[in-house]
Amino acid sequence: MEPKIKETAWNPELEAKILKQWVDSGLYDFVPENKNFVIDTPPPYPSGRPWHIGAAAHYSQIDMIARTARMNGNHVYFPIGIDRNGLPVELYTEKKHNIRMQETERSKFLELCRSSLDDLEAEMLQIMKSLGLSGNFSNYYRTDSEEYRILTQSTFIELWKRGTIYKATRPNNYDWVSGTTIADAEIQYQDIQTKLVYMKFKIKDSDRTIIIASTRPELLCACQTIIVNPDDSRYAGVVGKKIIVPVISREVTIRTHHSAQMEFGSGAVMVCSYGDQNDVALFREMKLEEIVAIGMNGLMTEAAGAYAGLKVKQARTKIIEDLQNAGLLEKVEEITHRTPISERSKIPIEIIPMEEYYVKQIDSIEKIRALGQKITFHPDMHKQILMNWLDSISIDWPISRRRYYGTEIPIWYCKDCSEPHVPEPGKYYKPWTDLAPFEKCVKCGAKEFVGETRTFDTWMDSSVSPLFISKYNKDPEFFKKTYPATLRPQAKDIVRTWLYYTILRCEQLTGASPWSEAWIMGYGLDEKGMKMSKSKGNAVDPLPVIEKFGADTFRFWSASEINHGYDFRCSEQKIEATKKFLSKLWNVSRFISSYPTIEKANPTATDKWILSELDRVIAECQKGYLEYNFFVPAIAIREFTWNLFAAHYIEMVKARAYGEGFTEDEKNAAIYTLHKVLSTILLLLAPISPFITDYMWLELYSKETIHKQRHPRPENLADMSQYTKEIEEFNSKVWNEKKSNGLSLKDSISIEIPESLKQFSSDLIPMHKITN
Template identity: 60%
Template sequence: MIEPRIKEKVWDASIEERLLEIWKEEGLYRFTIDESRKPFVIDTPPPYPSGRPWHIGAAAHYAQIDMIARTARMMGYNVYFPIGIDRNGLPVEIYTERVKKVSMRSVGRERFLELCKNALDELEHEMVAIMRRLGLSADLTNYYRTDSEEYRALTQATFIDLWHRGLVYEATRPNNYCPDCGTTIADAEVVYKDMPSKLAYIRFRVEDGSSNSNSNSNKDGGDGEIVIATTRPELLCSCRAVIVNPDDGRYKHLYGKTAVVPIYNTMVKITPHPSANMDFGSGAVMICSYGDHTDVQLFRELGLQEVIALDSNGLMTSNAGKYAGMKVKDARDAIIDDLDKMGLIVKVENIMHRTPVCERSNTPIEIIPMKEFYIKQLQFVNELKDIASKMIFHPEMHRQILLNWLNSIAIDWPISRRRFYATEVPIWYCKKCGKPNLPEKGRYYRPWKEKPPFSKCSYCDGREFVGEERTFDTWMDSSISPLFISKYASDERFFNYTYPATLRPQAKDIVRTWLHYTILRCYQLTGKAPFERAWIMGYGLDEKGERMSKSKGNVIDPYPVISKYGADTFRFWSASEVNLGYDFRCSEQRIAGMQKFLTKLWNMARFISSFPRVEISKSLQASDRWILAELSLLIERCMQGYREFNFFVPANAVREFVWNIFAPHYIEMVKARAYGQGFSKDEQDAACYTLHECLSTILLLLAPITPFITDHLWRALYSSRSIHLERFPEARWEKEMSRYTDAIVEFNSMVWNAKKSSGKSLRDQIAISIPDELKEFSKDLKAMHNIVT
C-alpha cells in the first residue's frame, strides 16, 4: 500500500490559524500600484460596531465580499481591498447611553465623546478579530476609521467644496424628527411598520352661515356635522383644513363650508382633494402641521399657516392649551377622554396602522419645522437615474430598489444633526453680522470647541465668532468612502489608478441611503459615478425566517461558531446557502452540516496524494476522458457564477461534482488502475494524471470560497507558493464524453443495488453484462465491480 503524502487523517481547523500567520508573513495580499495590471477596487462597507455581537448574517456578508476579492485576483486583477470601521452617528451614541447608563446631554459633550470612543474601541476589537478569523484577504493592520481626524477632515473638505459651488443651503422646513434620538433624520432613515393604534371618529360641527349652522343633527356627513377619523387627535390644535375625496359623494354638499375644530373652536375649510382616502375611516381627513408627509405637501399646496403642536423634545407646545408639556401618547389619551365626555366621540377602533418610525431607535417620528443645512439633490435626480441605469447590478433585480428611491425623492437632503459623536459642521458665525464663515480645506475642525482659523469676518469687520454646534448626518461621512480609499485630493497618482472603484458590495436595506448618497456626493465632487458595479446581498434570517437584528435578540454570535467549526466550514455554508441578492436563513445546524463536505474533500485529497503526479499521459482511457469532459463542464459552470460574483453557483456545482460524480464513480472506477493492479504502466499513469488534474482543478475552483483547506492542500501537493497566487483553470478538455454520464451513473447504481439485494459486499464478484454503449469503459468497470463473465 502506498503511503499518502497528506499525513493528517482529518482536516483540523486549527491549521487555519497557522495559515493566517503564513499569509501575513508572506504579505500575500499587499496592494501596490501596478500600471501593467488592471485594478479591481472594492469599496468595502465599513461595518458599524454599534453593539455586540456582530451577527452571523453580517459575517456571512463579509465572507462573501472576501470571495469577491479572491475571485478578482484569480482573474488576474490587481486587487485593492481596503477595510474600514464606521464609527460615526446615532447607533454608537444609543449604544453608549445604554451600556454606560448615561444621557448624552447630561454628562457634557466632551465626556460623552470620550465614552463613545471607549465603547467603539471595545467593539471594534471584536469585529476586527472576526474579520481576521474569517480569513479576509485585506490589510487588517491598516484599516481606516470614519471618526479619524483624516477621514473627518475629508468629510468637512467636501462640504466646503459643495458650499462654494452653491450646492449647500440652510432653511427652516418641516423635517422628520426622532424624539428619542433628539435630531432631524432624512427620509431615507425612516421605515414604516404596522403598529397598534387607536382610530378615533370625532364629530366636527359644520357651519356655513345659513340656518343649518347651529344644527345638532347627528347624521354622518349631514350639514350639522362631519365625522373625521384620525390616529392623531393630539394634533387637533394644529388642524388647518379638512379634505374629502372629490369622488366621495357623501360630502359634495359640504364643499366650501367650515368645520369647527373641537376643543379649540378654530374654523377650517372643507375642501375636495384627491389625497383623501375615502376607504379609510370616515373618508374625511383633517390636515394638521404636521401629522405626516401628506400634511407637509398640502400645507404648501393650499397655502396653509402652520401651528406647531410639538417641540423638539416630543412634547406638546403651548398651542395645545391644557395639554401643553405632555408626551404625545399622554396627550392623545387625554384628548380622546375629553372628547368622549363632550359627546364628540362616535367610536374608537383599535387598528394596526402603518407608522413611520426611526430606523435606529424604532420610535415613531414626528414632523416639526427645524432649521437645517441641505445638500441639493432634486436637481441631480435625472443624472443619478442615468448613472443607475448604466451601473452593473449583481443581481440585476436590485437595480429597481435604487430607481424606486430616485423616483420618490421629493426634497433635498437635510444633512445637519443635533448629536455629538459625528463630524462637525465646519462653520463659525460672525457675532456682528451673523453670517457663516467657513475655513480653508485641509484639517479637521471642531467649531463648538475651537477658535476659528481666521481673525476677521469675510463679510464685515467683525472679529468675534460663535462656532456651529451641529454635526453631519453619518451618511455624509460614509458616502465619501470611495474618495477616501482612493486618496482623493491627497495622492493624485493613487487616485487616478483606483477611482472610480470597480465594485460596491452592500446589503439591500441601505440602497436608498449609502448607495444613493455615495453616487450623489461623488458625482457632485468628481463628475463621475463612484463605481462600475453594485453587489447587493439579502438579509440574514433566523431559523423561523425572521430578519436577524440586535433589537430582536435573535442574532447568532459568529465568533464561537467559526471557532468551533472553522472559517472554511462557515464560508462554504455562506456560499452554498446564499443565492446572491436573496434573503437566507442562518442556523448552526446547517453550518455544522457543511463539515461533511470538507471531510469528503480532505479524504479524497488524502487518497489521491498516495499517487504520484505525472506529466500528461498520451494513453488517457475512456474513463479519464469522460471525467475530464465533466471537469470542463464544471469549470464553465463555476466561472459563470464567479463572473457574476454569485458564489452559490460554484459552491454547489463543485459539491455536486465531488459528491455525486467524481468520488463515487470516477475514483472507484480507476482505483485498481491507479494502484497498477492488472493494468499497464501507461494506463496507471493515465489514472494518476487524471486524479491529480481533477483534484488540483477542484482546489482552484474552491480557493475563493474555502481559502484555508485549499491552500494547505495546494502547498502540500502542488506548489511551494500559495494557491491564492494562481489563476482560475480553463475548460480545455473536450466535453463530448459527458454524454456517457447518465449511463455510467445508472449502471454503477444498478450493480451496487444488485449486490446489496443479494447480500453481497461491494468487493464480491458479480456476473453481469456491461451495456454496449459502455463497452469502452469495460476494463475499468470490471475492476471496479469485480465483474466476472
C-alpha cells in the first residue's frame, strides 16, 4: 500500500506555509469568555543584536504554555509586546552614532533611539514568528507608545493623589556612566580585586595611633567619625576623644556603635559619606553632616581638596602614595571585595545625595510577602528569590531618572515658588517641551511654570504590563474578564525587579495580585557552562539556527534539554541531534499512513499492552504539562515513541497489519491501535512541536487543525507494564542471537518463548520467524 504521506522526510520549509495558514484562519484570535487563560508575556528588549539562543528557548516554552492551555479548553490571551524604554537603547544609540546623550539635542536623540529600536524590533518579531509563537502579532504593543505611556503616567498621577509618591533628597545609588540614580534592584554584586589599605589615625594630644583598614581611602575627606564597639575594652579610654584623619588633617570624634565588629581589623571603623549603605544608615542614626566627596561626573569634588577633579581610582592611588610618604601607611593588602555594580553600565556604583521621587514600598513589604506566598511558583524553589529580596529592602523605591528615552514624569513646577503641579490623567505629557496645562499656581497664583526633565525608572512602565494588556481604566468589561492574569512567565534574574515591582504597583492600584501563577526560567548557558550575553561574545544568534533546523527541532530541543527552572547549556550540535527524533516520528507516521483509519476494533493482548503503556505516558505528560515543565512530556514522548512503540510494538504487529495469517478482526485491531497511538502522540506533542504535528494531523485525521483539539486524558486501562521489560528483553535476546549466528533479522530461528509472554505469541512468532 502507498503511504498517504508522500514526502520521505519532514521539510522545515513547510513551517512558513503552515504559519501563514494559522494567521490567515485567525486561529489564535482572542475573544474574552468566562474561562480565560491570560499570559502576562514578558515584552523582550531589543538592544544591540536582539536575543540569543537561550532567550529564544525561553519564549518558545512560553508558547508551549499557551498551546497547552488551549488544548485544556481555555480561551487563551497571549499578548505580544516589545519593551522599548530605558538605558540599553540609549547606550546602543550613543555607540551606534558616536554621540553622547547629554551633548545631543533631546528631540534628535529620541528620534535616533526610535530609529535604532525599529530595526532591532523587526528582527526580534521575525524570530518570535519563526518560532511559531501563537501570540497576537497583529496588535502587538510597545512600551514607548503614546498609549502605554499614558497608562504609566496615569498610574503615577493616581498614586500621587493618594500620597503614595513623594519627593526627597537622600543618598542614592548613582551610576555616573549613565548619569542617573538606580534602585537597589538594579545592582549586581561582583567579587573584584581591590586594595585594603591600613591607615594610621593619630589621637589628638596623644602619642597613641589607631590602625583603621578601608577599601575606600579616597573617602577620607568625607570621614565624620570613627566608631568602636561599646564592649571593646581596647578603646575604653579614648571614646569621646578627637582623632586626626590622615592626609586630610581634620579632627573627628571617636564614638561607640554596636555595628563595629571587634574581630574585624583593629575593631575601629571610619564612617564616611558614603562608602556603602551601612554608612548611609549610620549618618542618619548619628545625625552626622554629610560631605559630598564624589560628584555626578564621577570625579572627586572640591571637598577632596588636593584630590579634586581626579577619578575615584586616581584619587585612591594618589592618597595611598601620600599616606606612604607621610609615614601614615601601615600596609596594603590585595583582597577580593564584594562590590556593588550597576546592572546596566557594569561599573561600581557610588552613593550620592540627590533629590528624587520615591514610591512608598517599605509599608507594603508584609502585604507583598503575603501575596507572594499565595502565588504558585513554577518551580516552587524560585519563590525564595522574591522572599529574600523582600527581606533586603530597606528604603523606598527611587523612580526618577536623569535620562531621555523613557516615560516623562508628568510634573510642572511653579517658576516663582517651585510648587509641583500634577495634571489630570488620560493624556501623554512631555513637560520638558509641552506648555503646562495649568493657568496659575495653586499656591502663589503665579502663571509661569517649568517642566520636569526627568523620566521614570523603566520598571515603572514594565510593572504595569498586566494592567495594560487587560485595558485597565479603558475597557471595564474586558478588564473584568482578563485581570488578574493567570500567569507571569519570566527569567529568574528579574524576579527582584519586574516580578516584585509588578506585584507592588498592581496591589497599590487594584488591591489584588496581578496573577495567580509565576513561571520562572533559568539562564541559557554556552557549551562551557558560562551565562550567555552579548557583551561576552558567547551569545548564539537563534535565527540562523531556526532557519537551518526548523522551529520544531529547535522547540523540541528546548523542551528536552531544559529541566524547568534550571540553567541549561546551548549548542548547535545538540539541536542537530534532536532532529533525529522528528525524523523518526516522520518515518513512523509515514508507515502508519499506509493504512486507513479504523473507528473501532477488538484489541489483542499486544494491542492492550501498548495501549496501557500509552495510558501511562498520557498521565506522565499530563503531569508535566500541568506544571508547565515541558522536559517531562518531551522525554516521555521521545522514549515511548522511539524505544517502545517503534522499536517493539510496530515490529511485533507488522505481519498482523499486513494481514499475513491473521483474521480480518486481528488485522483491524493492529491498524486501529497503530493509528490510536500515533494520533495520541501527535496530540501530546502538539504544544512542543506544533508544525509537524499539525501537518500530520491534517493529513491523517481531521480537516480541523490539531491546535483546536483537546489534550488526551488517561483512560485508566488495565496496567500491563509488568510485561514491558520482559518483551524488550526477549526481543533483544532474539535479535542478538541472530546477529551472533550471522543471521539477518528476516531469517527464521528456533527459540523458546517464555511462558509469561505466551499471550503475545501470535505476534512474536511472525515478528522473529520463530520455527518451533
